[in-house]
Amino acid sequence: MDNPRIEWKNPGNPEIIPAFYAITVILFNRLVVHSHVDNSKCQAMTERADITGLLHRLQESPHPPRVGAGPSQLPWNDAEFSKRMLAVHLDPETHMASRAPDVIHAHVDWLEAQLEVAQGLRKPASGCRVLDVGCGPGLYCHEQARRGMPSVGFDFAPEPLRWARETAESEKLDCRFLSADLTALPPDFAEQIGPQEAITFWFGEFHSFDAGQAADFLVRLAACLVPGGLFILEYQPYDLFVQEDSADWTVHSNSVFCDRPHLWLQEFGWDEDAQTEIHVHWVMDAESPGVQRYVQCHRAWTDEQLVQMLAAAGLESFVFHPPITGVSEEFEFPVIVGRKSATRNVTDEDA
Numbered sequence: 001m002d003n004p005r006i007e008w009k010n011p012g013n014p015e016i017i018p019a020f021y022a023i024t025v026i027l028f029n030r031l032v033v034h035s036h037v038d039n040s041k042c043q044a045m046t047e048r049a050d051i052t053g054l055l056h057r058l059q060e061s062p063h064p065p066r067v068g069a070g071p072s073q074l075p076w077n078d079a080e081f082s083k084r085m086l087a088v089h090l091d092p093e094t095h096m097a098s099r100a101p102d103v104i105h106a107h108v109d110w111l112e113a114q115l116e117v118a119q120g121l122r123k124p125a126s127g128c129r130v131l132d133v134g135c136g137p138g139l140y141c142h143e144q145a146r147r148g149m150p151s152v153g154f155d156f157a158p159e160p161l162r163w164a165r166e167t168a169e170s171e172k173l174d175c176r177f178l179s180a181d182l183t184a185l186p187p188d189f190a191e192q193i194g195p196q197e198a199i200t201f202w203f204g205e206f207h208s209f210d211a212g213q214a215a216d217f218l219v220r221l222a223a224c225l226v227p228g229g230l231f232i233l234e235y236q237p238y239d240l241f242v243q244e245d246s247a248d249w250t251v252h253s254n255s256v257f258c259d260r261p262h263l264w265l266q267e268f269g270w271d272e273d274a275q276t277e278i279h280v281h282w283v284m285d286a287e288s289p290g291v292q293r294y295v296q297c298h299r300a301w302t303d304e305q306l307v308q309m310l311a312a313a314g315l316e317s318f319v320f321h322p323p324i325t326g327v328s329e330e331f332e333f334p335v336i337v338g339r340k341s342a343t344r345n346v347t348d349e350d351a
C-alpha cells in the first residue's frame, strides 16, 4: 500500500454472516469503480479505511444481537429522522408508522363506544377529554376533535408534532399538542394536561420501555384520569414476539434512515433472559463517512404482567379486546382497557 498509515486487516471471522460478505462485496465494488472514475488513490484509501472501520464495528458487535447498554429506540426525536418519518406516518398506503385513515377511524369509533359504555350510556362520547400518548402527527387527536372530543397529544418527535399543530390550527380543532418525553414526564404533568376521561396509548411503543420506566410513567399518566376514566393500551401479545435470531439485508434508494441510496442490514435477536426482542439496523450510504447503527428493544410482557403493571398505577377492572379491525397481524394489536380506581390514587411515592 502507498499510504503506510492505512493497513488493510482481514477480519478473518469464520462466523461472519452472509449479509456481512454482501456488504463487503458491494462496498468493494463501489471502491473499485470510484477509484477508476476519480483516479484518486487518496480517495480510494479513505474509503478503504472506512470499510475497515465498518468491518471492525460489525465484528465487535454481538451476533445475534443481545440487550446491552445504550439507546433502545429508533431516533424518533432526531430532527432529520422525524422529517422522513412524518412522510411514513402520512402515507395512507401503509400501516407502518401510523395506521391508514380508515383504520384510525375504526379505532376512534371503538373508543367512542367504550366511552359511552363507561358512562353507562347516559351521554355520548362527545365532550369526553382524551389524552393520546406518543401521538405522532396527531391523527387520532384530530379525528377525536372532529367528533367533539377535546384532545391533547404528546410526543417527542419534532416534525410530526409540527404537522399535528398546523393541521389542528387550520381546521380549528379543539386539540393541543405537547412536546414531552414519556421517560421524563415532569412531576406537574397531570396539572399541565388537566383531567381526562380517557388515555390512549396506540401502537406498540409501550414495549420499548423497561419495567422501571413503565412503572414511573404509568403512575404519571394515570394521575391525569378522572375516577373511572379509561386507560386504553394497545399491546403486542407475548406469543407474537418472534423468539429467534435472524439477519437480512436490502438496498434502498431512500428510507426513514437515509434519503440517498443505501445498504440496510437488519439483525434480529431474542434475548431469553431479558424477554426482549432486539432489532439492529446498520445503514451505510456512499456519502456518509461511517455506518449508522440503531437498536430497537421490545420487551415482551405476559397478560398477567401487564395487569400487574397497570394495577400498580391505580388502574383496575381490566378487559382484554382483540385487535379492533383485524386488518393486519403485523401492524394492529389487541387492546387492554383498565379504569382509574375511584378510591385509590397512586402517587410517585407509591410507585
Ligand SMILES: C[S@@+](CC[C@H](N)C(=O)[O-])C[C@H]1O[C@@H](n2cnc3c(N)ncnc32)[C@H](O)[C@@H]1O
Pocket (backbone or CB within 6 Å): 073, 076, 077, 096, 097, 098, 099, 133, 134, 135, 136, 137, 138, 139, 140, 154, 155, 156, 157, 160, 180, 181, 182, 183, 202, 203, 204, 205
Ligand atoms: C409507531 S409511532 C405511533 C404514532 C401514533 N400513536 C399513531 O398511531 O399514529 C410511535 C410514536 O411514539 C413516539 N415515541 C416514542 N418514544 C417516545 C417517548 N419516549 N416519548 C414520547 N413519544 C415517544 C414516537 O415519536 C412516535 O411518534
